[in-house]
Amino acid sequence: MKRWLALLLAAATQAAAFTDEEVRAIAAHGPWPPAFAPDPSNRASGSKDAIELGERLFFERRLSANGAVSCSRCHIPERNWTDGEARAIGLARVDRNTMSVTNVRVQRWFGWDGANDSLWAQSLRPLLDAREMGVDASRIAKFVRQHADLACRYRRVFGAMPSEDEAVMVGVAKALAAFQETLSSGRTAFDEFRDALVKGDAAGIAAYPEDAKRGLRFFVGKGSCNVCHVGPAFTNGEFHDTGIPFFIEQGRVDPGRHAGIQKLRASEFNLLGRYNDDARRSTATGTTHVRLEHRNFGEFRTPSLRNLALSAPYMHNGSRETLRDVLDHYSTVSPDRLHADGEAILRALNLTARETDDLVAFLETLSDGGATYRRQPSAADCR
């Protein structure tokens, strides 16, 4: 009884430390995980057969120009579906860090520049990029048609095999998307705390480390980190200039969102095109209305913070090796490095050593401890 009372008292003291406004802000980062909702633009979304086909395709190296690069070359299950490299290496080194595909289904835009508006369109990008997998519709369609098991599984998902190579390729991308939609991070120490706070569960509140609590308070308060890293996935899904240089090397820059919007509009695979399976175009609102402005130059998508501790290195170019490096950037960022005509959000946080420690402690509670993914044992060939 004494122990219970002590716990209750301690929890009440801690809970009182969070204002109503802080509790509302913290509650907005859940619940987790979100319920699955099929993607209406992809008729294979949520289909067990499509997930099985997509899983095989994801690890299939013969879908690359040299037969050695699969999606899993950069999206490695044991590394939180990223690769640990500063900049990804497919057939050649590319300009950006590999974004994890964990929780990718909850995004509005895909890739650092949001050049794609669906997960299936995004899945085409590395296949077609000469530096990544370097194949084309003809090669993809030929491979799938000639592979008895994959062809059988393709027909099982989509019906007859299309005669058009491009349509076969889009089906491959939709199966890849169906598989990636299943890759979700699990519950974390933060989620347990957040739910306990919402329910007023004193023991649950008390179980969350004090340094993480202080870091969380800074995150939703003084730091205003939740202006961009908002919601259950800790991202607003949009694009910002965070003062990370967009120069790639001598004479080359990464225009980020500015080029991303132009690529999106030019793409025949966007949600306004013929490959969208949803006649109502119910998920195409963003594509219809997206605004292109000069300030988009050098903007990159706000990444999710879930499983952040498993996702190093950081930023669009992988230029920050550790969480502390990232915090150091935000602690010292100069407004002079931002667009003069851009948004006025960032300011140097001037973190103390203890604030940095607390933020790291909090951010580490957003990870689920590691991948639980296990490849399905190879089922009998499809006939």
Next chain:
Amino acid sequence: MEKRRAAVRAAALSLVLGAGAALACELPGGPAQTIRSPTHSVVYRAAPRLGEHFAVEFAVCPAPEGVRVDAWMPAHRHGMNYVPAVKALGGGRYRAEGLLFHMPGEWEFVFVLRAHGATQRLVRGLRVE
């Protein structure tokens, strides 16, 4: 001098007519917000949720020659990342689609009206969480 008096009378009449129209400005279908200027009223209804596309239904009285809707975060010095499209429904009523508030905080709805060769902005703040 006579010309000036006529202009003043016309302006006063416009204000009176505008105010009369403003009083009568209605948007059927439930509770709505009203913004008034000396010459126009905007009655609008919206239920924005952070990070989700939404539409704004509104009426403008008297009906302007043109209308545009946007939104702005003054403290952050930026607007939305999307351009709303306004569709006239007839009778001074409209529907704007494609809005999205991508950040929590203080936003402003901005209705830009064009009438009699002039443009005016009617603004109303709201907090998004």
